[in-house]
Amino acid sequence: MTETVDYSDVPLAGIPASGAPVSSPLLESHRRRSGVWHRFRRHRLALLGSSLLFLLVVASLGAPQIARHDPYTVELRSYRKGPSAQHRLGTDSSGRDVLSRLLYAGRVSLSVGLVAVSIYAAIGIVLGGLAGFYGRWVDSLIMRIADMVLSFPSLIVIITIVSILGPSIYNVMLVIGAMGWPPIARLVRGNFLSLREQDFVIAAQSIGAPNRRIIFRHVVPNALTPVIVAASFGMAQAILLEAGLSFLGLGVQPPTPSWGNMLTDAQSVTVLRSMTWLWLPPGLMIAVTVLSINFIGDGLRDALDPRAAR
Protein backbone atom coordinates (compact mmCIF):
# COMPACT_ATOMS: atom_id res chain seq x y z
CA MET A 1 0.00 0.00 0.00
CA THR A 2 2.86 2.32 0.73
CA GLU A 3 5.89 1.06 -1.08
CA THR A 4 4.97 2.56 -4.39
CA VAL A 5 7.63 1.80 -6.91
CA ASP A 6 5.74 3.43 -9.73
CA TYR A 7 6.28 7.17 -9.43
CA SER A 8 4.18 8.21 -12.39
CA ASP A 9 1.44 9.44 -10.09
CA VAL A 10 3.70 11.88 -8.28
CA PRO A 11 2.68 15.39 -9.30
CA LEU A 12 5.51 17.49 -10.68
CA ALA A 13 4.98 20.17 -8.05
CA GLY A 14 5.56 17.57 -5.34
CA ILE A 15 9.28 18.04 -5.04
CA PRO A 16 10.61 15.12 -3.01
CA ALA A 17 11.33 15.84 0.63
CA SER A 18 15.07 15.74 0.38
CA GLY A 19 15.19 17.41 -2.99
CA ALA A 20 16.12 20.99 -3.62
CA PRO A 21 13.77 23.86 -4.24
CA VAL A 22 14.99 25.01 -7.61
CA SER A 23 13.47 28.40 -8.28
CA SER A 24 11.75 30.86 -5.95
CA PRO A 25 11.72 29.23 -2.49
CA LEU A 26 8.40 30.78 -1.56
CA LEU A 27 6.59 29.52 -4.60
CA GLU A 28 8.18 26.09 -4.40
CA SER A 29 7.42 25.53 -0.74
CA HIS A 30 3.82 26.50 -1.32
CA ARG A 31 3.50 24.12 -4.21
CA ARG A 32 5.25 21.37 -2.33
CA ARG A 33 2.93 21.70 0.60
CA SER A 34 -0.16 21.51 -1.54
CA GLY A 35 1.32 18.39 -3.14
CA VAL A 36 1.78 16.90 0.30
CA TRP A 37 -1.78 17.70 1.32
CA HIS A 38 -3.05 16.31 -1.95
CA ARG A 39 -1.26 13.01 -1.40
CA PHE A 40 -2.27 12.82 2.26
CA ARG A 41 -5.91 13.30 1.34
CA ARG A 42 -5.81 10.38 -1.03
CA HIS A 43 -4.59 8.06 1.70
CA ARG A 44 -7.92 6.74 2.91
CA LEU A 45 -6.60 5.12 6.09
CA ALA A 46 -4.85 8.34 7.04
CA LEU A 47 -8.12 10.23 6.65
CA LEU A 48 -9.91 7.64 8.76
CA GLY A 49 -7.15 7.90 11.36
CA SER A 50 -7.31 11.69 11.40
CA SER A 51 -11.08 11.67 11.88
CA LEU A 52 -10.89 9.12 14.69
CA LEU A 53 -8.06 10.97 16.41
CA PHE A 54 -9.98 14.23 16.08
CA LEU A 55 -12.97 12.62 17.82
CA LEU A 56 -10.71 11.24 20.55
CA VAL A 57 -9.09 14.62 21.15
CA VAL A 58 -12.49 16.33 21.29
CA ALA A 59 -13.82 13.68 23.68
CA SER A 60 -10.78 14.01 25.94
CA LEU A 61 -10.71 17.80 25.95
CA GLY A 62 -14.46 17.93 26.45
CA ALA A 63 -14.40 15.26 29.18
CA PRO A 64 -15.66 17.66 31.91
CA GLN A 65 -18.61 18.61 29.68
CA ILE A 66 -19.38 15.13 28.38
CA ALA A 67 -18.91 12.99 31.48
CA ARG A 68 -21.98 12.75 33.68
CA HIS A 69 -20.06 11.57 36.71
CA ASP A 70 -16.89 12.66 38.43
CA PRO A 71 -14.12 10.18 37.54
CA TYR A 72 -12.75 10.24 41.10
CA THR A 73 -15.93 9.87 43.16
CA VAL A 74 -15.75 6.60 45.04
CA GLU A 75 -19.09 4.94 45.64
CA LEU A 76 -18.47 1.68 47.41
CA ARG A 77 -22.13 0.68 47.26
CA SER A 78 -22.00 0.47 43.48
CA TYR A 79 -18.89 -1.68 43.39
CA ARG A 80 -18.18 -3.36 39.99
CA LYS A 81 -21.74 -2.91 38.76
CA GLY A 82 -22.47 -3.72 35.14
CA PRO A 83 -23.63 -1.12 32.61
CA SER A 84 -26.89 0.56 33.52
CA ALA A 85 -28.84 3.65 32.56
CA GLN A 86 -27.00 5.63 35.21
CA HIS A 87 -23.54 4.25 34.52
CA ARG A 88 -23.42 3.55 30.79
CA LEU A 89 -20.24 1.48 31.06
CA GLY A 90 -20.73 0.31 34.62
CA THR A 91 -18.54 1.05 37.63
CA ASP A 92 -15.04 -0.09 38.60
CA SER A 93 -13.61 -1.76 41.70
CA SER A 94 -14.03 1.45 43.71
CA GLY A 95 -17.49 2.19 42.37
CA ARG A 96 -16.24 4.92 40.04
CA ASP A 97 -17.96 5.55 36.72
CA VAL A 98 -16.03 3.70 33.98
CA LEU A 99 -17.18 5.95 31.12
CA SER A 100 -16.04 9.10 32.93
CA ARG A 101 -12.69 7.53 33.72
CA LEU A 102 -12.34 6.42 30.11
CA LEU A 103 -12.81 10.00 28.89
CA TYR A 104 -10.41 11.50 31.42
CA ALA A 105 -7.87 8.74 30.77
CA GLY A 106 -7.77 9.88 27.15
CA ARG A 107 -6.26 13.17 28.31
CA VAL A 108 -3.54 11.30 30.17
CA SER A 109 -2.64 8.92 27.36
CA LEU A 110 -2.64 11.55 24.63
CA SER A 111 -0.62 14.04 26.64
CA VAL A 112 1.94 11.42 27.71
CA GLY A 113 2.36 10.46 24.07
CA LEU A 114 2.69 14.05 22.90
CA VAL A 115 5.06 15.21 25.64
CA ALA A 116 7.28 12.11 25.52
CA VAL A 117 7.67 12.37 21.77
CA SER A 118 8.33 16.12 21.93
CA ILE A 119 11.10 15.46 24.45
CA TYR A 120 12.81 12.82 22.40
CA ALA A 121 12.31 14.55 19.08
CA ALA A 122 14.00 17.62 20.56
CA ILE A 123 16.93 15.58 21.91
CA GLY A 124 17.17 13.62 18.67
CA ILE A 125 17.12 16.68 16.42
CA VAL A 126 19.78 18.50 18.44
CA LEU A 127 22.11 15.51 18.82
CA GLY A 128 21.56 14.26 15.28
CA GLY A 129 22.13 17.74 13.91
CA LEU A 130 25.34 18.15 15.89
CA ALA A 131 26.60 14.75 14.77
CA GLY A 132 25.71 15.35 11.14
CA PHE A 133 27.02 18.89 10.97
CA TYR A 134 30.27 18.59 12.88
CA GLY A 135 31.09 15.00 11.94
CA ARG A 136 34.40 13.55 13.17
CA TRP A 137 34.61 12.72 16.88
CA VAL A 138 31.38 14.54 17.77
CA ASP A 139 29.61 12.27 15.31
CA SER A 140 31.30 9.09 16.58
CA LEU A 141 30.59 9.93 20.20
CA ILE A 142 26.92 10.74 19.68
CA MET A 143 26.33 7.76 17.43
CA ARG A 144 28.00 5.34 19.87
CA ILE A 145 25.77 6.69 22.65
CA ALA A 146 22.80 6.18 20.36
CA ASP A 147 23.89 2.59 19.67
CA MET A 148 24.22 2.03 23.38
CA VAL A 149 20.77 3.37 24.22
CA LEU A 150 19.31 1.26 21.41
CA SER A 151 21.00 -1.86 22.80
CA PHE A 152 19.21 -1.67 26.11
CA PRO A 153 15.97 -3.61 26.20
CA SER A 154 14.13 -0.34 26.69
CA LEU A 155 11.16 -1.65 28.64
CA ILE A 156 13.43 -3.20 31.30
CA VAL A 157 15.49 -0.01 31.63
CA ILE A 158 12.36 2.11 31.70
CA ILE A 159 10.77 0.12 34.51
CA THR A 160 14.08 0.28 36.40
CA ILE A 161 14.41 4.04 36.10
CA VAL A 162 10.75 4.59 36.83
CA SER A 163 11.08 2.49 39.98
CA ILE A 164 14.12 4.53 41.08
CA LEU A 165 12.43 7.87 40.36
CA GLY A 166 9.06 6.67 41.62
CA PRO A 167 6.19 5.95 39.24
CA SER A 168 4.27 9.02 38.14
CA ILE A 169 2.90 10.47 34.93
CA TYR A 170 5.76 12.99 34.67
CA ASN A 171 8.49 10.41 35.20
CA VAL A 172 6.91 8.20 32.57
CA MET A 173 7.01 11.10 30.08
CA LEU A 174 10.62 11.90 30.99
CA VAL A 175 11.92 8.34 30.83
CA ILE A 176 10.20 7.49 27.55
CA GLY A 177 11.57 10.79 26.24
CA ALA A 178 15.08 10.01 27.43
CA MET A 179 15.12 6.53 25.88
CA GLY A 180 13.44 7.27 22.55
CA TRP A 181 15.76 9.72 20.82
CA PRO A 182 18.33 7.48 18.99
CA PRO A 183 16.23 6.68 15.89
CA ILE A 184 15.43 10.40 15.44
CA ALA A 185 19.08 11.35 15.93
CA ARG A 186 20.14 8.79 13.32
CA LEU A 187 17.58 10.10 10.85
CA VAL A 188 18.56 13.73 11.30
CA ARG A 189 22.26 12.91 11.14
CA GLY A 190 21.83 10.92 7.95
CA ASN A 191 19.86 13.76 6.37
CA PHE A 192 22.42 16.34 7.42
CA LEU A 193 25.18 14.24 5.90
CA SER A 194 23.43 13.84 2.58
CA LEU A 195 22.10 17.39 2.47
CA ARG A 196 25.57 18.78 3.10
CA GLU A 197 26.56 17.46 -0.29
CA GLN A 198 23.49 18.75 -2.14
CA ASP A 199 23.91 21.38 -4.82
CA PHE A 200 21.72 23.98 -3.16
CA VAL A 201 23.75 23.87 0.04
CA ILE A 202 26.99 24.13 -1.90
CA ALA A 203 25.41 26.99 -3.84
CA ALA A 204 24.48 28.77 -0.61
CA GLN A 205 28.01 28.28 0.66
CA SER A 206 29.51 29.60 -2.53
CA ILE A 207 27.55 32.84 -2.34
CA GLY A 208 28.95 33.25 1.15
CA ALA A 209 25.92 32.51 3.30
CA PRO A 210 26.89 32.06 6.97
CA ASN A 211 26.79 28.55 8.46
CA ARG A 212 23.90 29.44 10.74
CA ARG A 213 21.79 30.57 7.84
CA ILE A 214 22.65 27.47 5.83
CA ILE A 215 21.73 25.19 8.70
CA PHE A 216 18.45 26.81 9.66
CA ARG A 217 17.34 28.00 6.27
CA HIS A 218 18.40 25.17 3.99
CA VAL A 219 19.31 22.04 5.91
CA VAL A 220 16.92 21.89 8.88
CA PRO A 221 13.64 22.23 6.96
CA ASN A 222 14.66 19.45 4.61
CA ALA A 223 16.12 17.25 7.33
CA LEU A 224 13.02 17.49 9.49
CA THR A 225 10.48 16.05 7.08
CA PRO A 226 11.25 12.42 7.96
CA VAL A 227 11.28 13.39 11.63
CA ILE A 228 7.60 14.30 11.40
CA VAL A 229 6.87 10.79 10.17
CA ALA A 230 9.07 9.16 12.79
CA ALA A 231 7.52 11.30 15.51
CA SER A 232 3.99 10.29 14.59
CA PHE A 233 4.90 6.59 14.77
CA GLY A 234 6.83 7.42 17.95
CA MET A 235 3.74 8.91 19.53
CA ALA A 236 1.84 5.70 18.87
CA GLN A 237 4.62 3.73 20.51
CA ALA A 238 4.84 6.10 23.47
CA ILE A 239 1.12 5.68 24.12
CA LEU A 240 1.53 1.90 24.00
CA LEU A 241 4.50 2.09 26.33
CA GLU A 242 2.66 4.28 28.83
CA ALA A 243 -0.28 1.89 28.71
CA GLY A 244 2.02 -1.07 29.34
CA LEU A 245 3.79 0.63 32.24
CA SER A 246 0.53 1.77 33.81
CA PHE A 247 -0.88 -1.73 33.34
CA LEU A 248 2.07 -3.14 35.29
CA GLY A 249 1.47 -0.52 37.98
CA LEU A 250 4.66 1.37 37.13
CA GLY A 251 3.15 4.21 35.16
CA VAL A 252 0.30 6.57 35.89
CA GLN A 253 -0.86 5.87 39.44
CA PRO A 254 -4.49 5.50 40.46
CA PRO A 255 -6.72 7.32 41.26
CA THR A 256 -5.57 9.23 38.14
CA PRO A 257 -7.20 7.24 35.33
CA SER A 258 -5.14 5.96 32.42
CA TRP A 259 -6.28 3.39 29.89
CA GLY A 260 -3.38 1.20 30.97
CA ASN A 261 -4.09 1.24 34.69
CA MET A 262 -7.81 0.69 34.07
CA LEU A 263 -6.80 -2.70 32.63
CA THR A 264 -4.76 -3.73 35.67
CA ASP A 265 -7.85 -5.24 37.32
CA ALA A 266 -8.33 -7.59 34.40
CA GLN A 267 -5.39 -9.67 35.56
CA SER A 268 -7.85 -11.39 37.89
CA VAL A 269 -9.74 -14.19 36.18
CA THR A 270 -13.01 -13.18 37.85
CA VAL A 271 -12.86 -9.73 36.28
CA LEU A 272 -11.75 -11.17 32.97
CA ARG A 273 -14.55 -13.71 32.87
CA SER A 274 -17.57 -11.84 34.09
CA MET A 275 -16.80 -8.11 34.03
CA THR A 276 -15.94 -7.32 30.43
CA TRP A 277 -17.03 -3.69 30.89
CA LEU A 278 -14.00 -3.15 33.10
CA TRP A 279 -11.34 -4.18 30.60
CA LEU A 280 -12.76 -4.21 27.09
CA PRO A 281 -13.42 -0.44 26.72
CA PRO A 282 -9.99 0.83 27.84
CA GLY A 283 -8.23 -1.84 25.75
CA LEU A 284 -10.25 -0.87 22.67
CA MET A 285 -9.53 2.81 23.31
CA ILE A 286 -5.78 2.19 23.32
CA ALA A 287 -6.01 0.08 20.18
CA VAL A 288 -8.14 2.63 18.31
CA THR A 289 -5.96 5.56 19.35
CA VAL A 290 -2.70 3.86 18.44
CA LEU A 291 -4.14 2.54 15.19
CA SER A 292 -5.37 6.02 14.20
CA ILE A 293 -1.98 7.56 14.88
CA ASN A 294 -0.21 4.81 12.95
CA PHE A 295 -2.56 5.37 9.99
CA ILE A 296 -1.77 9.08 10.10
CA GLY A 297 1.95 8.31 10.25
CA ASP A 298 1.64 6.06 7.23
CA GLY A 299 -0.25 8.74 5.34
CA LEU A 300 2.36 11.34 6.22
CA ARG A 301 5.15 9.02 5.11
CA ASP A 302 3.52 8.51 1.73
CA ALA A 303 2.70 12.17 1.37
CA LEU A 304 6.01 13.65 2.48
CA ASP A 305 8.38 11.30 0.78
CA PRO A 306 6.91 9.59 -2.25
CA ARG A 307 10.28 8.04 -3.00
CA ALA A 308 10.52 6.21 0.32
CA ALA A 309 10.87 2.54 -0.40
CA ARG A 310 9.68 1.55 3.03
Place this chain on the structure above:
Amino acid sequence: MGRYLLRRLVIAVPILFGISLTTFALGNVAPGDPVTAMLDPKQMANLGPEWVEQRKEALGLNKPAATRYVIWLKELSRGNLGYSYQDGQPVWRKISERIWPTLLLMSTVLIMANLIGIPLGLLAAVKQYSVFDYAASLLGFAAVSIPSFFLGLGFIYIFSVQLRWLPTAGMNSVGGAKSFIDSLEHIILPATTLGLAQAAPLIRYSRASMLESIHQDYIAVARAKGLSERTVMFRHALRNVLNPLVTIIALDLPALLGGTVIIEQIFAWPGMGTLAVASVFGRDYPVIMGITLLGAVTVVASNLLADLVYAVVDPRIKYS
Protein backbone atom coordinates in the same frame (compact mmCIF):
# COMPACT_ATOMS: atom_id res chain seq x y z
CA MET B 1 36.62 -10.84 6.20
CA GLY B 2 38.98 -10.95 9.15
CA ARG B 3 39.40 -7.18 9.12
CA TYR B 4 35.68 -6.59 8.83
CA LEU B 5 35.05 -8.86 11.78
CA LEU B 6 37.73 -7.09 13.78
CA ARG B 7 36.29 -3.65 13.02
CA ARG B 8 32.81 -4.69 14.09
CA LEU B 9 34.24 -6.08 17.32
CA VAL B 10 36.15 -2.87 17.97
CA ILE B 11 32.98 -0.81 17.53
CA ALA B 12 31.18 -3.07 20.01
CA VAL B 13 33.76 -2.36 22.73
CA PRO B 14 32.81 1.26 23.52
CA ILE B 15 29.14 0.30 23.39
CA LEU B 16 29.68 -2.46 25.94
CA PHE B 17 31.72 -0.05 28.05
CA GLY B 18 28.90 2.50 27.98
CA ILE B 19 26.36 -0.17 28.85
CA SER B 20 28.35 -1.34 31.85
CA LEU B 21 28.89 2.26 32.99
CA THR B 22 25.21 3.11 32.69
CA THR B 23 24.15 -0.03 34.53
CA PHE B 24 26.67 0.67 37.29
CA ALA B 25 25.46 4.26 37.58
CA LEU B 26 21.83 3.14 37.78
CA GLY B 27 22.75 0.63 40.48
CA ASN B 28 24.48 3.40 42.40
CA VAL B 29 21.69 5.93 42.35
CA ALA B 30 19.19 3.23 43.24
CA PRO B 31 18.17 3.23 46.90
CA GLY B 32 19.78 0.45 48.95
CA ASP B 33 23.30 -0.33 50.11
CA PRO B 34 25.59 -1.45 47.28
CA VAL B 35 28.01 -2.84 49.88
CA THR B 36 25.69 -5.48 51.27
CA ALA B 37 24.55 -6.14 47.75
CA MET B 38 28.01 -7.35 46.84
CA LEU B 39 28.47 -9.59 49.87
CA ASP B 40 26.88 -12.89 50.71
CA PRO B 41 24.51 -12.22 53.67
CA LYS B 42 25.11 -15.71 55.12
CA GLN B 43 28.82 -15.04 55.30
CA MET B 44 28.07 -11.62 56.71
CA ALA B 45 26.00 -13.05 59.56
CA ASN B 46 28.61 -15.70 60.45
CA LEU B 47 31.69 -13.56 60.28
CA GLY B 48 30.52 -10.40 61.99
CA PRO B 49 30.88 -6.71 61.21
CA GLU B 50 34.69 -6.68 61.37
CA TRP B 51 34.86 -9.16 58.58
CA VAL B 52 32.36 -7.07 56.63
CA GLU B 53 34.66 -4.08 57.05
CA GLN B 54 37.59 -6.21 55.92
CA ARG B 55 35.66 -7.41 52.92
CA LYS B 56 34.63 -3.85 52.15
CA GLU B 57 38.27 -2.87 52.29
CA ALA B 58 39.34 -5.88 50.26
CA LEU B 59 36.68 -5.22 47.64
CA GLY B 60 37.49 -1.51 47.74
CA LEU B 61 33.92 -0.57 48.50
CA ASN B 62 35.00 2.40 50.62
CA LYS B 63 36.75 3.85 47.63
CA PRO B 64 35.41 6.49 45.21
CA ALA B 65 32.91 5.54 42.55
CA ALA B 66 35.44 5.32 39.71
CA THR B 67 37.53 2.75 41.61
CA ARG B 68 34.42 0.86 42.60
CA TYR B 69 33.38 0.72 38.97
CA VAL B 70 36.67 -0.97 38.07
CA ILE B 71 36.22 -3.42 40.93
CA TRP B 72 32.64 -4.07 39.88
CA LEU B 73 33.88 -4.82 36.36
CA LYS B 74 36.44 -7.27 37.80
CA GLU B 75 33.77 -9.03 39.81
CA LEU B 76 31.61 -9.08 36.71
CA SER B 77 34.36 -10.73 34.70
CA ARG B 78 34.43 -13.48 37.34
CA GLY B 79 30.70 -13.94 36.89
CA ASN B 80 29.77 -12.22 40.16
CA LEU B 81 26.71 -10.07 39.50
CA GLY B 82 26.22 -9.44 43.21
CA TYR B 83 23.62 -10.76 45.63
CA SER B 84 19.89 -10.25 45.76
CA TYR B 85 18.66 -7.82 48.45
CA GLN B 86 15.65 -9.99 49.03
CA ASP B 87 16.88 -13.50 49.63
CA GLY B 88 20.66 -13.13 49.49
CA GLN B 89 21.02 -15.55 46.62
CA PRO B 90 23.63 -14.81 44.00
CA VAL B 91 21.99 -12.77 41.24
CA TRP B 92 23.47 -15.04 38.60
CA ARG B 93 21.76 -18.08 40.11
CA LYS B 94 18.40 -16.30 40.30
CA ILE B 95 18.70 -15.23 36.68
CA SER B 96 19.97 -18.53 35.36
CA GLU B 97 16.91 -20.31 36.76
CA ARG B 98 14.78 -18.02 34.61
CA ILE B 99 16.80 -17.94 31.41
CA TRP B 100 15.50 -21.15 29.86
CA PRO B 101 11.78 -20.38 30.11
CA THR B 102 12.43 -16.96 28.57
CA LEU B 103 14.64 -18.36 25.83
CA LEU B 104 12.02 -21.01 25.08
CA LEU B 105 9.32 -18.37 24.85
CA MET B 106 11.45 -16.00 22.77
CA SER B 107 12.49 -18.63 20.26
CA THR B 108 8.92 -19.86 19.88
CA VAL B 109 7.82 -16.25 19.35
CA LEU B 110 10.51 -15.78 16.71
CA ILE B 111 9.44 -18.92 14.87
CA MET B 112 5.78 -17.85 15.00
CA ALA B 113 6.63 -14.32 13.86
CA ASN B 114 8.62 -15.61 10.89
CA LEU B 115 5.98 -18.15 9.94
CA ILE B 116 3.29 -15.47 10.03
CA GLY B 117 5.22 -12.44 8.80
CA ILE B 118 7.43 -13.57 5.94
CA PRO B 119 4.89 -15.57 3.88
CA LEU B 120 2.29 -12.81 4.31
CA GLY B 121 4.75 -10.13 3.23
CA LEU B 122 6.00 -12.09 0.22
CA LEU B 123 2.50 -12.96 -0.96
CA ALA B 124 1.39 -9.36 -0.49
CA ALA B 125 4.25 -8.23 -2.73
CA VAL B 126 3.54 -10.82 -5.42
CA LYS B 127 -0.13 -9.83 -5.41
CA GLN B 128 0.54 -6.12 -5.00
CA TYR B 129 -2.59 -3.94 -4.60
CA SER B 130 -4.84 -7.00 -4.31
CA VAL B 131 -7.34 -7.50 -1.50
CA PHE B 132 -4.83 -9.82 0.10
CA ASP B 133 -2.16 -7.11 0.00
CA TYR B 134 -4.43 -4.65 1.81
CA ALA B 135 -5.52 -7.29 4.31
CA ALA B 136 -1.92 -8.19 5.16
CA SER B 137 -1.06 -4.54 5.55
CA LEU B 138 -4.06 -3.96 7.82
CA LEU B 139 -3.12 -6.99 9.89
CA GLY B 140 0.35 -5.49 10.28
CA PHE B 141 -1.14 -2.21 11.48
CA ALA B 142 -3.42 -3.98 13.92
CA ALA B 143 -0.56 -6.10 15.25
CA VAL B 144 1.56 -3.09 16.15
CA SER B 145 -1.37 -1.07 17.44
CA ILE B 146 -3.13 -3.46 19.80
CA PRO B 147 -1.29 -3.48 23.12
CA SER B 148 0.11 -6.95 23.72
CA PHE B 149 -1.35 -7.17 27.20
CA PHE B 150 -4.82 -6.41 25.87
CA LEU B 151 -4.43 -8.95 23.07
CA GLY B 152 -3.13 -11.50 25.59
CA LEU B 153 -6.08 -10.88 27.90
CA GLY B 154 -8.42 -11.15 24.92
CA PHE B 155 -6.89 -14.48 23.95
CA ILE B 156 -7.20 -15.75 27.52
CA TYR B 157 -10.83 -14.59 27.57
CA ILE B 158 -11.67 -16.33 24.30
CA PHE B 159 -9.56 -19.47 24.33
CA SER B 160 -9.20 -20.19 28.05
CA VAL B 161 -12.24 -18.71 29.75
CA GLN B 162 -14.95 -19.08 27.09
CA LEU B 163 -13.84 -22.02 24.96
CA ARG B 164 -11.71 -23.70 27.65
CA TRP B 165 -9.29 -24.98 25.04
CA LEU B 166 -6.07 -23.76 26.57
CA PRO B 167 -4.67 -23.10 30.05
CA THR B 168 -4.64 -19.50 31.33
CA ALA B 169 -1.19 -19.35 32.84
CA GLY B 170 2.11 -20.99 33.66
CA MET B 171 4.50 -23.17 31.74
CA ASN B 172 3.20 -26.57 32.82
CA SER B 173 0.12 -27.89 34.57
CA VAL B 174 0.52 -27.95 38.33
CA GLY B 175 1.09 -31.48 39.61
CA GLY B 176 0.67 -33.06 36.21
CA ALA B 177 3.39 -35.00 34.46
CA LYS B 178 5.49 -32.81 32.19
CA SER B 179 4.59 -33.76 28.68
CA PHE B 180 5.25 -32.17 25.31
CA ILE B 181 1.55 -31.65 24.65
CA ASP B 182 1.10 -29.98 28.02
CA SER B 183 4.00 -27.60 27.37
CA LEU B 184 2.68 -26.89 23.90
CA GLU B 185 -0.76 -26.00 25.26
CA HIS B 186 0.82 -23.58 27.69
CA ILE B 187 3.07 -21.83 25.20
CA ILE B 188 0.57 -21.33 22.35
CA LEU B 189 -1.20 -18.26 23.74
CA PRO B 190 1.79 -16.24 24.97
CA ALA B 191 3.81 -17.08 21.85
CA THR B 192 0.97 -16.17 19.47
CA THR B 193 0.26 -12.90 21.29
CA LEU B 194 3.85 -11.74 21.03
CA GLY B 195 4.45 -13.47 17.70
CA LEU B 196 1.76 -11.35 16.04
CA ALA B 197 3.33 -8.12 17.27
CA GLN B 198 6.76 -9.27 16.15
CA ALA B 199 5.40 -10.37 12.76
CA ALA B 200 4.30 -6.85 11.84
CA PRO B 201 7.73 -5.46 10.91
CA LEU B 202 8.50 -8.71 9.08
CA ILE B 203 5.36 -8.37 6.93
CA ARG B 204 6.38 -4.84 6.09
CA TYR B 205 10.02 -5.50 5.29
CA SER B 206 9.57 -8.75 3.41
CA ARG B 207 6.93 -7.07 1.26
CA ALA B 208 9.09 -4.02 0.56
CA SER B 209 12.14 -6.14 -0.07
CA MET B 210 10.29 -8.50 -2.42
CA LEU B 211 8.81 -5.58 -4.34
CA GLU B 212 12.26 -4.11 -4.77
CA SER B 213 13.57 -7.44 -5.95
CA ILE B 214 10.70 -7.91 -8.43
CA HIS B 215 11.58 -4.65 -10.15
CA GLN B 216 15.22 -5.53 -10.70
CA ASP B 217 16.59 -6.09 -14.18
CA TYR B 218 17.46 -9.73 -13.57
CA ILE B 219 13.79 -10.48 -12.95
CA ALA B 220 12.90 -8.90 -16.27
CA VAL B 221 15.61 -11.05 -17.84
CA ALA B 222 14.26 -14.17 -16.15
CA ARG B 223 10.77 -13.36 -17.40
CA ALA B 224 12.09 -12.61 -20.87
CA LYS B 225 13.74 -16.02 -20.91
CA GLY B 226 10.21 -17.39 -20.70
CA LEU B 227 10.51 -18.92 -17.25
CA SER B 228 7.27 -19.59 -15.44
CA GLU B 229 6.13 -16.89 -13.04
CA ARG B 230 6.54 -19.37 -10.23
CA THR B 231 10.17 -20.04 -11.04
CA VAL B 232 10.84 -16.35 -11.47
CA MET B 233 9.38 -15.56 -8.06
CA PHE B 234 10.77 -18.42 -6.04
CA ARG B 235 14.13 -19.06 -7.67
CA HIS B 236 15.13 -15.55 -8.69
CA ALA B 237 13.23 -12.88 -6.77
CA LEU B 238 13.13 -14.56 -3.38
CA ARG B 239 16.85 -15.10 -3.22
CA ASN B 240 17.80 -11.50 -2.41
CA VAL B 241 14.83 -10.90 -0.15
CA LEU B 242 15.59 -13.09 2.80
CA ASN B 243 19.06 -11.75 3.59
CA PRO B 244 18.12 -8.31 5.00
CA LEU B 245 15.56 -10.01 7.21
CA VAL B 246 18.39 -11.34 9.37
CA THR B 247 19.13 -7.74 10.29
CA ILE B 248 15.49 -6.87 10.86
CA ILE B 249 15.08 -9.79 13.23
CA ALA B 250 18.22 -8.83 15.15
CA LEU B 251 17.17 -5.18 15.34
CA ASP B 252 13.82 -6.15 16.79
CA LEU B 253 15.41 -8.16 19.57
CA PRO B 254 15.24 -5.38 22.20
CA ALA B 255 11.53 -5.03 21.45
CA LEU B 256 11.13 -8.79 21.78
CA LEU B 257 12.95 -8.79 25.13
CA GLY B 258 10.76 -5.95 26.34
CA GLY B 259 7.66 -7.67 25.03
CA THR B 260 8.37 -10.79 27.01
CA VAL B 261 8.30 -8.72 30.23
CA ILE B 262 4.63 -7.87 29.82
CA ILE B 263 3.60 -11.18 28.26
CA GLU B 264 5.29 -13.22 30.98
CA GLN B 265 3.47 -11.12 33.54
CA ILE B 266 0.05 -11.79 32.01
CA PHE B 267 0.59 -15.49 31.44
CA ALA B 268 2.52 -16.02 34.72
CA TRP B 269 5.39 -17.42 32.68
CA PRO B 270 8.29 -18.20 35.04
CA GLY B 271 10.91 -16.31 33.05
CA MET B 272 13.20 -13.30 33.37
CA GLY B 273 10.36 -10.87 32.67
CA THR B 274 8.37 -11.89 35.72
CA LEU B 275 11.60 -11.86 37.72
CA ALA B 276 12.33 -8.31 36.51
CA VAL B 277 8.87 -7.04 37.45
CA ALA B 278 8.94 -8.79 40.83
CA SER B 279 12.40 -7.33 41.49
CA VAL B 280 11.27 -3.83 40.57
CA PHE B 281 8.39 -4.08 43.01
CA GLY B 282 10.67 -5.59 45.66
CA ARG B 283 13.30 -2.89 44.97
CA ASP B 284 15.80 -5.68 44.42
CA TYR B 285 18.21 -3.58 42.37
CA PRO B 286 21.11 -6.03 42.02
CA VAL B 287 18.76 -8.45 40.27
CA ILE B 288 17.33 -5.74 37.99
CA MET B 289 20.84 -4.56 37.10
CA GLY B 290 21.85 -8.11 36.27
CA ILE B 291 18.88 -8.56 33.97
CA THR B 292 19.44 -5.20 32.28
CA LEU B 293 23.11 -5.94 31.71
CA LEU B 294 22.44 -9.42 30.37
CA GLY B 295 19.73 -8.12 28.06
CA ALA B 296 21.92 -5.35 26.67
CA VAL B 297 24.91 -7.62 26.12
CA THR B 298 22.66 -10.13 24.34
CA VAL B 299 21.40 -7.39 22.04
CA VAL B 300 24.91 -6.19 21.19
CA ALA B 301 26.06 -9.74 20.56
CA SER B 302 23.09 -10.54 18.34
CA ASN B 303 23.54 -7.37 16.30
CA LEU B 304 27.15 -8.32 15.78
CA LEU B 305 26.12 -11.82 14.77
CA ALA B 306 23.50 -10.44 12.38
CA ASP B 307 26.10 -8.26 10.67
CA LEU B 308 28.41 -11.22 10.26
CA VAL B 309 25.71 -13.55 8.99
CA TYR B 310 24.58 -10.86 6.60
CA ALA B 311 28.12 -10.42 5.33
CA VAL B 312 28.47 -14.16 4.82
CA VAL B 313 25.15 -14.76 3.06
CA ASP B 314 25.22 -11.69 0.84
CA PRO B 315 28.15 -11.79 -1.55
CA ARG B 316 27.50 -8.17 -2.55
CA ILE B 317 28.81 -6.96 0.82
CA LYS B 318 32.50 -6.23 0.69
CA TYR B 319 34.39 -6.80 3.90
CA SER B 320 36.94 -4.07 3.91
